[in-house]
Amino acid sequence: MALILRFPLVASTLLAGACVGVLLGLGQMPAAQATATIYALAVAAYRTVSMIRDLFRGRWGIDLLAVTAIASTLVVGEYLASLIIVLMLTGGDALEEFAHGRATHELKALLERAPRTAHRETPGNPVEEVPVGSIRSGDTLLVKPSEIVPVDGLLLSPAGTFDESSLTGESLPVEHGKGDTLMSGSVNGEEAVRMVASATAADSQYSRIVALVQEAAASRAPTVRLADRYAVPFTIFAFLLAGIAWYFSHDPERFAQVLVVATPCPLLIAAPVAFLAGTSRAAHAGIIIKNAGTLEQLARVRTAVFDKTGTLTRGRPALHAIQVSATAAQGMSADRILQLAASAEQSSSHVLAASVIDAARSRGLLLLPVASANEHATQGVTAVCGSQTVMVGKAAFVGPATSGFEKADVASGQLGISVGVDGRFAGTLIMSDPLRENAVATLAELGRLGVRETMLLTGDTRSTASHIAAEAGITRVLADCLPADKVAAVAELNDRPVLMVGDGVNDAPVLAASDVGVAMGARGATAASESADVVIMLDDLSKVAAAVDIGRHTIHIARTSIWTGILLSVGLMAAAAYGFVPAVAGALLQELVDLATILNALRALGHSRKPGVDSTGRVPLDRLRKLDRDFRP
Structure with missing residues (x-):
């Protein structure tokens, strides 16, 4: 019943198909044809209204082919094919919702985990449960066992253990002592703890993460917009081929047969699904990618620039x-x-x-x-x-x-x-201030992923910078830099796109000026994270390589899905033009094409098959050690 209410058009189409089947079984062919015709025309009219709305939004093409295919199959008497096309249209919406749900699983999990209530202590009164939105900085809160920390704050209890995996991707529990910072969205351990709020819910870490993720999900990448543009030439080509087939065969059924296999409704859903899946995969690994366009930039990065202190090094001697x-x-x-x-x-x-x-x-x-x-x-x-x-x-x-x-x-x-x-x-x-233990391996991994040039920008002295660069295997060094010098240096780089990795407030200008700005360990570096395109929640340099890997994998999947769907459709259209694909068979084959492209797009949820990073986004330990041995000067 829930599925019927959720997808009423799919349910009504299946019901109409069942009625047609019963009528045919009873020998009532005219009644079966009339039932199919009336229902298919009703759906075509409904889709026409949707198509007109899309025209005003600047999107068109696919629904026009579908509506024309329904009408043409009814004209030539292929009413069963028209019902299959209707099922493809209505089922395409259901398939899109399923794919969207799978692709945004991690993003939805973030929203569902958002804290809604908190336990506030007030002098002379028992602990009261209040909406999280009413919490103000300075309020004393009680966090019970297994509860989500409602807002950012400082731990008042002597010690506590917290699960921060949803924020940073770190699977192991993190121990904090009195005075340590607690992030909203982390889960308390087995003992109740007291804390003092340092921010409101709206200004807390978890809310900022959710806002970044929502922004990423709503953005449209260049590849997605490119997929939309494919609809125009694809529609024109389909109508031309259908008209030519009709003209040379003198058979109006050829026109209908070509259009039946030229209605890949979910085809252009494939690119957005792939990008949502890539963004979701990144969020699961503790990498927040602010907009879908950044994924495409990450896939093409050719130069990687690093700050030194707190980025290549720990930042603490x-x-x-x-x-x-x-x-x-x-x-x-x-x-x-x-x-x-x-x-x-x-x-x-x-x-x-x-x-x-x-x-x-x-x-x-x-x-x-x-x-x-x-x-x-x-x-x-x-x-x-x-x-x-x-x-x-x-x-x-x-x-x-x-x-x-x-x-x-x-x-x-x-x-x-x-x-x-x-x-x-x-x-x-x-x-x-030693080089991070995975710095050499991360630089080598970036080289494998297509980065041709590396550079170190730092305000430290030349001798210190050169020493760190030599250890890491970085080719260019610019020392004694002020923030303005870093911006100028990045602007002069020719091999683009340029990825800049930093962690401090002084890195904010250059992060904003680079093609892809990556803020490292942004629990406290608010200015850097706001200027960056990618925010790495865990203080783990290997996540930089993981972000590039996710970008490359996502773009590959998106483009493969687009072109696979188009080429398969064109092949079926050519076969239909020669009369090799009857209308009913063509409608069924097109359903398989649509299904294949959507499922292929969902592959962006998984990790690439190339060795490099694991499912959490980290370079595996054994690979880190091998790369360290192979590439350390």
Whole structure:
């Protein structure tokens, strides 16, 4: 019953066909023909009204062929063929809805998961359930087990585990501690947690994702518009061929037979379905493609440009090595130097302080209590840790105040943090912002996907930039860049389209100026993500290659579907023109052509058969390791 209500024209067509079959079985051929004729003309009239509406919207061609085919088959007495054409028309709508539903499965899942209610705490009152739209920044919320986080906010509970797969594509649960940012749309684990809202529902991460996805679904790619234009010459060609067949055969049935196989109603649905499927597949992998036209640009990318910090690198320096001074006090090991430095850095606001503390904790070193501390802006910090006085900072700060100072052996792309203990130079912490572990493999994968030139744009020094570029296998480097310099550099590139990958606010201008702007890990980089055409929700560089792969695969499927449908229809039309395809057989064959093109378009939901990225959009680990071995300089 639900299907009948959902597709009433399909149901009524099947009912009309059943009535015609019963009448023919009873020997009532005139009544059967009259029933089929009346019903087919009624549907033709209905489609004519739709066709006129489409004419005012600038789209025409396919319905004209269908209506003419119905009328011509009735004129020559092929009323069974006319019923099959009507079934093809009405069934085409049902097939389109099915294909659209399959293609937009992931997009619909995003909408269905949108939080609608929240549990708000107010002083002196019990927790109340309120519409998510009423939440304001600063409200304290309770998120129960397995509930969706309603708005962006900060965790108040000591710890919590959250499923962020619908936002980032990351399948493993993510653990957060007190003060960490929670994204709306993530799913709480098995324990209730408290949080404070930092944004309204409309301004939260999940709402922005839904808005981007809706924008992408509503946009029309150049290939889709091209498919629409095929309708005009296809219609003209069909009428000319049908007229020529009638003229030379002197048989009006030839005219009807040609038009019967020239009515591929769902044919031009194939391209939009393929693009929706590609967009949906990308969303499942944590890649938000803002408009369908970007998919086509991704498929043709020839130059890939990268920012350095936070894109090719993690953007947070890590401890590379510890150089212990030859004149250091006895018992001053590398771990002891790190422990004292990290303890002193607890009192520092410098950006490197957190990296030093993380390095100590990762080695299981306990941080010592700080009795007193004095930070020297941009230079370093002096602190009394336990019973020892520790100096941590630049060589120019620590060197003059300690005895036995030694200049650190620092390579290109590295930074030295000097450490002094009780007036004696102890050693140097060598810090570096390392290349992402999958950067080499991602660059190699982009080369396989058709990218011919790579470039690094960064505000860092030439030596640091060249070091990172050499590690990654990037061919061109432009260092010491301001945002305006990056825009100018991208504009001068000749091998286009140009894909630009960045992550920070300073990357927003160049992302907007490039042919395809990709914002990396855009949980917090709002300006970058708003300027970009592609937003990668997970901090995973391999998703860049995955986006290009999805674009290429989608375009290939869309064009294959369009041309497969057209060529098969033209072949059937030629056969019908010679009288080899009777009207009824032609109508059935055309149904198969339509079905084949739609199902082929839905292949864009799956991953390409070429090795490179898995179904989640990541470069597989074994392939990452192989590519890293093969391509690392």
